[in-house]
Amino acid sequence: MTPLAFLGQFGEAIQFIFEGQTTREGTQVGGSQFLELTVDHVKLSVVAMVIACALAIPLGIWLGHIRRGSFLAISASNVGRAVPSLALIAFFVAYLGVGFTNVTLALVLLAIPPILTNAYVGVTQVHRETVDAARGMGMTEARIALRVELPLALPLIFGGIRISAVNVIATATIAPLAGVTTLGDAIINVSGYGDVGRLAAAISVAVLAVVTELALGAVQRAVTPRGIKLERGGRARSWRSNVSTKIGRTASP
Amino acid sequence: MVSATVAALAAPLAQVQLRDRSAGDAGCVADDGFCPGWIAENLDRYVDPLLQHVYLVLASVAVGFAISFALALYAHRHRWLIAPIVQVTGILYTLPSIAVFFLLLPLTGRGSLTAIIALVAYSLLIIFRNITTGLDNVPEEARDAGRGMGLTDRQLLWRVELPLALPEIMAGLRIATTTTVGLATLAFFAGAGGLGEQIFADINFKSNVVVAGGLAVLLAAVLDAAILLAQRAITPWTRARAT
Amino acid sequence: MDAATLVFDEATKTYPGQSEPAVDRLSLEVGAGEICVLVGPSGCGKTTAMRMVNRMIDITSGDILLDGASVTERAPAELRRQIGYAIQQIGLFPHLTIAENVATVPKLLRWDRDRIRTRVDELLALVQLDPDETRDRYPAQLSGGQRQRVGVARALAVDPPLMLMDEPFGAIDPINREKLQNEFLRLQHEIRKTIVFVTHDIDEAIKMGDRIAVLRQGGHLAQYAPPAELLMAPAGRFVEDFVGADRALKRLALQRVRDIDLWRAPIAQAGDPVAAVRAQTADCDLPYPLLVDGDRRPLGWLSEAALAGETVTADLRSDAQPVVELDDVLRDALSDLLQHETQYGPVVDARGAVAGVLSIEAIGHALQHSDAVPKAADAVVEG
Numbered sequence: 113m114t115p116l117a118f119l120g121q122f123g124e125a126i127q128f129i130f131e132g133q134t135t136r137e138g139t140q141v142g143g144s145q146f147l148e149l150t151v152d153h154v155k156l157s158v159v160a161m162v163i164a165c166a167l168a169i170p171l172g173i174w175l176g177h178i179r180r181g182s183f184l185a186i187s188a189s190n191v192g193r194a195v196p197s198l199a200l201i202a203f204f205v206a207y208l209g210v211g212f213t214n215v216t217l218a219l220v221l222l223a224i225p226p227i228l229t230n231a232y233v234g235v236t237q238v239h240r241e242t243v244d245a246a247r248g249m250g251m252t253e254a255r256i257a258l259r260v261e262l263p264l265a266l267p268l269i270f271g272g273i274r275i276s277a278v279n280v281i282a283t284a285t286i287a288p289l290a291g292v293t294t295l296g297d298a299i300i301n302v303s304g305y306g307d308v309g310r311l312a313a314a315i316s317v318a319v320l321a322v323v324t325e326l327a328l329g330a331v332q333r334a335v336t337p338r339g340i341k342l343e344r345g346g347r348a349r350s351w352r353s354n355v356s357t358k359i360g361r362t363a364s365p
Numbered sequence: 366m367v368s369a370t371v372a373a374l375a376a377p378l379a380q381v382q383l384r385d386r387s388a389g390d391a392g393c394v395a396d397d398g399f400c401p402g403w404i405a406e407n408l409d410r411y412v413d414p415l416l417q418h419v420y421l422v423l424a425s426v427a428v429g430f431a432i433s434f435a436l437a438l439y440a441h442r443h444r445w446l447i448a449p450i451v452q453v454t455g456i457l458y459t460l461p462s463i464a465v466f467f468l469l470l471p472l473t474g475r476g477s478l479t480a481i482i483a484l485v486a487y488s489l490l491i492i493f494r495n496i497t498t499g500l501d502n503v504p505e506e507a508r509d510a511g512r513g514m515g516l517t518d519r520q521l522l523w524r525v526e527l528p529l530a531l532p533e534i535m536a537g538l539r540i541a542t543t544t545t546v547g548l549a550t551l552a553f554f555a556g557a558g559g560l561g562e563q564i565f566a567d568i569n570f571k572s573n574v575v576v577a578g579g580l581a582v583l584l585a586a587v588l589d590a591a592i593l594l595a596q597r598a599i600t601p602w603t604r605a606r607a608t
Numbered sequence: 609m610d611a612a613t614l615v616f617d618e619a620t621k622t623y624p625g626q627s628e629p630a631v632d633r634l635s636l637e638v639g640a641g642e643i644c645v646l647v648g649p650s651g652c653g654k655t656t657a658m659r660m661v662n663r664m665i666d667i668t669s670g671d672i673l674l675d676g677a678s679v680t681e682r683a684p685a686e687l688r689r690q691i692g693y694a695i696q697q698i699g700l701f702p703h704l705t706i707a708e709n710v711a712t713v714p715k716l717l718r719w720d721r722d723r724i725r726t727r728v729d730e731l732l733a734l735v736q737l738d739p740d741e742t743r744d745r746y747p748a749q750l751s752g753g754q755r756q757r758v759g760v761a762r763a764l765a766v767d768p769p770l771m772l773m774d775e776p777f778g779a780i781d782p783i784n785r786e787k788l789q790n791e792f793l794r795l796q797h798e799i800r801k802t803i804v805f806v807t808h809d810i811d812e813a814i815k816m817g818d819r820i821a822v823l824r825q826g827g828h829l830a831q832y833a834p835p836a837e838l839l840m841a842p843a844g845r846f847v848e849d850f851v852g853a854d855r856a857l858k859r860l861a862l863q864r865v866r867d868i869d870l871w872r873a874p875i876a877q878a879g880d881p882v883a884a885v886r887a888q889t890a891d892c893d894l895p896y897p898l899l900v901d902g903d904r905r906p907l908g909w910l911s912e913a914a915l916a917g918e919t920v921t922a923d924l925r926s927d928a929q930p931v932v933e934l935d936d937v938l939r940d941a942l943s944d945l946l947q948h949e950t951q952y953g954p955v956v957d958a959r960g961a962v963a964g965v966l967s968i969e970a971i972g973h974a975l976q977h978s979d980a981v982p983k984a985a986d987a988v989v990e991g
Contacts, residue, residue, distance in 0.1 A: 121471045191542045194585035196550035201580030206397070206574040264431045286551075289568060299467065299554065314467035318460045325459040328514030504897075510699025513664055513812045514713050514762075515689035602703045605746035 125311035128279070133309075142312060146295075148317060153294035156287060157280045160219035164276060167292035168224045169269060172231025176265070177257045192225030197283040201290055210291030216289070216329055222283055223276040229270025234265025262336065270332035277328055281321050285313075295320070381537040402533035406487045408576075411563060415580055418559040421477060421549045422588070426482035427541050431493035432485065441500055441522070454490035462487055466555035475556030483555065484548055488541040495537025499530030532603060539589050546585040560584075611640040611802040612769035614661065618670035618887055621827070631827030633670060638819070641800040645817035647807055649850070649952045651828030658772050661804060662691045674770060689713055691769035692763035692801070696778040698755050700747040700762070706732070707743040710762045717766060731761040737790060748961045753784040760792065761991045764799075771803045777812070789815060790935055810851055814839070814861050815937060822847050836862055860939035860975070865932055865955055868974035873898050873954075882915050882946030894965055898954055899924065904961035906931060906954040928954055932966050942971055 132143025175181040204218040238261050246260045285296035298305040298313035305313070393400035433454075440446040461469075465483040473479045503526045511521045550561035563577040597604070615637050622629040631653040638644040647653035659665040661672055672679045679687055700709050707728045714724045729739040735757035747755055756777065763771055775784045776959045776961045777792075793816065796803070807813055813820050814835040820829045822838070824846055832845040837856050839862070842848040852858065871893035876885045877900055889895050899922060908924035930944040930953045945953055945968055952967035 133412070190543070190589075192539065194547065194582050194589070196547035196561070196578065196581045198550040198564055199574070199581055202568045202574045203578055206571040229446050278459055278461070282463065284461050285461060289565075296463075299463070310467055314464040318464040318468065321459050321461050321464070322456060327457075328469050376943075401808045483700055490685075504697075504699070504702070506695060506697035506699035507701055509664075509697075510693065511664060511701070511712075511758075513688055513693035513695065515687070515716060516712075517685045520716070525701055525703075529701075600703070602746045602748065605749050 121308070121311060122315075124308045125315055128308050128312040129316060133306075135336060141309055146316065147314065149293065149297060149313075150320070151294045152292075153281070153284050153287075153296075153317075153320065156216065156219070156284050156292060156294055157277070159281050160216050160223055160284075161273070163216070164220045164223035164227060164280075165273065167220070168227035168272075169231050171268075172228045173235050173257055173262060173265065176232040176235025177253065177261060178210030179236060182232065182236075185229050189229040190226040197222055197279070201283070201286055204323075205290045212292050215287050215290040215292045219280050219283060219287075223280050226275040226279070227269070227272040230268045231265060231276075233274075235261045237268070256355055260264070261348045267332055267336040270328060270335055274328040274332060277324050278321050281317070281324055285317050303336060382509075394570075394572075397570050398482055399575060402574050404576055411560070411576060411580060413559060414560045414563045414577070415584070417477075417557070418549055418552075418561075418581070418584065420547070421480055421484065421507050421552055421557060421559055422542065422545050422584070424477075425545050425549070426488060426538065428481065429485040429488035429545075430538065431437045433489050433496060436489075437493055437496035437500070438522070440497065441526075447497060450493060451490065454486075454493055457486040458490040460486075460531060463554055466551070468548050470555065477552075477557045479555040480549070480552035480557035480559075484545050484552070487548060488545055491544075492534075492537045495533050495540075496530065499533030500526050500536075500605065503529045528600075531600050532596065535592055535600075539592045542588045542592060543585040546581055546588065550581055609770060611800055612675040613640050613673075613675075614638040614644075614770060614802060614804065615673040616657070616670075619657070619660055619667055619672050620669045621660055622668045623667060628826055629668070630833070631660065634823075634827050634829055635670075636821055636829060636832050638802055638804065640802055642818040643796065643803045643805055643816055645805045645807060645813040645820045645851075646823060647810060647813040647817075647820055648823035648830075649825070650808060652823045652825050654808075654823050655774055657823070658774055658804050658806045661770070661772055662688045662693060664688075687738055688769050689716055689766065690770070692765075692768040692773075694771070694773045694776045694931075696758050696765040696775040698776075698779070699761040700755055700758060702747050705744050706750070706758055709747070709758060710765055712762060712822075713765045727765065731764055732758075734764070734795065735761045737761075744803060752780055753788060756780055756788060759937060760795075764801075769802060771801050773803060774806045774807075775808070776805075786940060790933075792816075794935065809908075811861060814858060822850060857939070858987065860942060861937045863938045863974065864934070865936050865938060865941050865966055866934040868938070868970060871952065871967050871970055872954055873952075873965045875900055875904070875962060876910060876920045877902070878920055880920045882918060882920055884922060885915065894952065896925075898928070898962065898965070900962055903959070906956065906962050931956055934958070934963055938971055938974075941966055942968065 128142040129146055130143060132145060133141055150349070166283050172185060175185055198223060200218050201215065204214045208214045208217070235257075242260060243256060246256045251259070277320065282296050287294045288297045288300040295313045295316050298309040380469045394403050436446075436450055440450055461482050465486065466479060469479045469482055473482060490547065507525055507529065511525045516524065549559050550564065553562035553565060560577045560581045564574055567573040613699040615796040616634045618633040618635055620629050620633050621629060634653075634657055635643070645655060648654050656665055660667050661674070661679060663679055667680065668772040673689075674691075701705075701712075706714075707725075708749055710728045710731055711724045714727060719727070728743065728984050733743055737754060737757055742750070742754070742758075747758070750758065756779070759776065763773070777788050780788060789812065805816055807812075807816075819832060819834050820838055821832045824830050830850075831838060831847045833841075833843075836859075838847065838851060839859050842851055842855075873892055874885050874888035874897040876897045884898055889897075893954070897915070897920075899907045899910050899914075899920075903908055907922070908927045909926035910920065911923045914921045915924035928949045930950070932941045932944060932955050934955060934957050936944075940954075945951070945966070952965050954962050955964045955966050957963045959973040
């Protein structure tokens with residue numbers, strides 16, 4: 113592969129994204145059609161994410177608040193990690209058939225573990241004294257969860273959402289296997305799009321993922337209460353938010 | 366209903382050979398059902414894909430670990446490097462593997478190499494971050510005492526800091542390994558085979574999906590347990606409790 | 609190895625960007641086999657000064673001489689292997705067994721395995737830990753006091769000519785701290801190392817030091833003198849304030865129970881003929897007999913009823929508390945007596961056998977007639 117050819121393929125792919133081609137059958141691929149695919153891709157992802165959040169966040173917060181079910185919350189992530197997304201989609205296709213609902217269901221299942229775990233950990237990380245003080249002031253349990261624990265857990269929750277969102281976008285690429293057309297169509301149904309189209313789809317998915325990650329990362333930072341940022345920034349290395357080592361600590365080794 | 370589904374997927378699956386099913390529970394099989402008899406008879410079909418899958422995972426994690434380890438040791442001395450490395454590996458982590466496979470195709474062609482490169486790129490962030498955090502979490506007084514007794518920086522690193530960072534490092538390895546098993550199911554898109562190829566070949570047949578998918582999950586669990594056991598074996602002090 | 613001499617020669621440490629030095633031209637000499645205590649308020653530079661000796665902190669100007677040779681002559685790692693180092697947080701390696709921890713420096717110096725093994729057992733015994741029990745444990749399995757002892761053992765591993773100790777007993781509870789201090793002093797009596805000992809506690813300084821260097825902010829030496837002189841002739845307002853208003857009482861820390869004339873009391877075992885016991889009374893300062901066991905360990909004070917018959921019976925008026933050791937400092941012993949609301953208590957030696965009786969009167973008598981003459985020392989006076 114000479115460098116020019118390399119750029120050539122990529123250059124072609126980028127061209128494909130913006131201008132598109134006409135297939136032998138006369139249908140339009142690429143260009144505005146790609147935009148449609150992207151919209152569908154995002155739509156599917158968003159629907160799955162919204163449902164997953166609606167389920168996982170309240171559950172995670174509640175479990176964290178009553179400090180129960182840590183095994184469930186933590187194992188959810190471990191198990192979730194071990195299940196390949198392809199297997200999940202395939203399982204749903206085999207047992208439930210194709211269709212938007214089924215795929216969405218699969219994606220929701222995929223998205224729940226990181227959000228659930230992070231919501232749980234986020235809430236349990238809130239200092240006990242803070243919760244005790246709130247309780248002592250007469251707040252009801254629900255109020256404490258909503259007004260005290262949730263805001264403090266928000267950064268971690270958004271961290272979980274970030275992870276899930278990127279996973280969902282990645283997995284939505286193989287949704288065509290289940291009959292839902294997304295950007296992955298150019299990968300799964302290569303004929304009609306050609307190698308160029310396939311490469312274009314790969315680039316698009318990659319860009320989509322990175323943009324989502326950066327956007328949600330910004331939201332996560334915005335949502336971190338200023339007090340926490342200061343607390344962490346003072347003692348920690350700049351690249352991580354919760355490492356703290358000090359000389360003079362008289363802890364046992 | 367069945368024929369309609371098959372017809373709908375016939376076109377996209379044309380590029381992959383449809384698995385033919387040998388006679389077993391013929392009725393069950395014809396219904397795309399979950400057929401223990403068929404499974405028992407055809408288990409050997411899954412051996413090669415499984416082995417290929419194992420190869421992909423082990424190779425990727427090994428290379429990923431080697432690179433991350435080298436980076437982490439270097440960044441341990443030159444701390445300003447940590448943030449940039451996290452940024453770069455972070456981007457590699459975010460890129461969906463399936464996209465990376467195709468982005469690499471023009472460069473490295475179809476085959477295991479492409480898949481391994483993509484899988485390695487994914488694992489770098491996790492392993493690098495865990496090694497660095499592990500090293501950072503070494504108690505400062507142990508470092509002070511070590512230096513004060515006359516350990517050189519290098520001796521301190523290998524005799525004190527790395528051993529104490531082992532639990533965190535192993536944890537990172539576990540996470541990287543289990544996720545790599547999952548991602549490797551997509552490796553067939555890069556022409557690297559693996560259990561994913563099996564799933565994809567007959568995605569409607571419940572038996573096939575369950576076995577191939579199940580093997581992947583099982584593989585992840587086994588590797589996870591293996592690393593955990595290894596960790597327990599080489600860090601005896603973590604289990605020593607005050608008597 | 610023989611104990612080394614240590615000299616601070618106008619040693620200075622200035623951190624970049626700071627106008628005032630952390631340690632400003634510190635000069636003092638530590639003789640071989642002496643404990644030099646650096647004491648002063650928080651931030652006075654005592655720890656900095658100590659860490660300059662083994663170059664954990666670089667010297668900005670001036671010098672520090674170990675046995676006449678500058679510490680900057682050798683590579684830091686090499687230098688440090690010759691110096692014992694014990695810090696407040698101890699810093700045992702959690703991933704190594706106690707034996708491996710203690711063997712750290714010997715391994716660095718490539719001692720052979722047998723030599724290391726023997727030395728480790730020797731050291732563990734030296735710090736009053738059972739080698740068989742402790743050797744294969746991990747630090748997490750030991751108590752704070754035990755870990756502290758291991759820390760000292762580790763610092764002594766290669767028998768270094770100099771030891772640096774930074775608040776080594778600081779992280780221990782007060783009861784065990786006293787014990788550890790006593791033990792350490794006993795140890796020092798045997799091994800006679802040159803030690804630089806940092807503490808913020810003036811009482812600890814007085815107890816432990818052969819000579820005490822009182823530092824003020826910026827590592828300025830306010831006075832460098834033996835404890836007695838510090839107490840009786842403090843050089844200037846700062847030292848006076850730092851030593852504290854109860855200087856007189858503090859003098860009690862300078863003497864040990866073994867140093868004063870103890871009282872005698874009749875000693876009896878169960879079954880002894882009463883007549884013999886009564887005969888002892890004539891020579892004694894205290895008329896009340898003390899019951900002991902076969903090893904001469906005190907069991908309690910005998911009642912009149914015990915002496916009623918032909919032979920002594922084990923009928924006690926009160927128990928033996930408080931039992932005081934010969935090595936206790938008078939301050940602690942007096943405190944024990946007062947706490948138990950008693951005028952006197954039996955004194956035992958290292959084996960637990962009765963060596964005499966300590967009474968408040970005896971202490972008072974000793975104080976009145978104490979001739980604690982300050983030795984000529986390099987007392988730096990600051991107004």
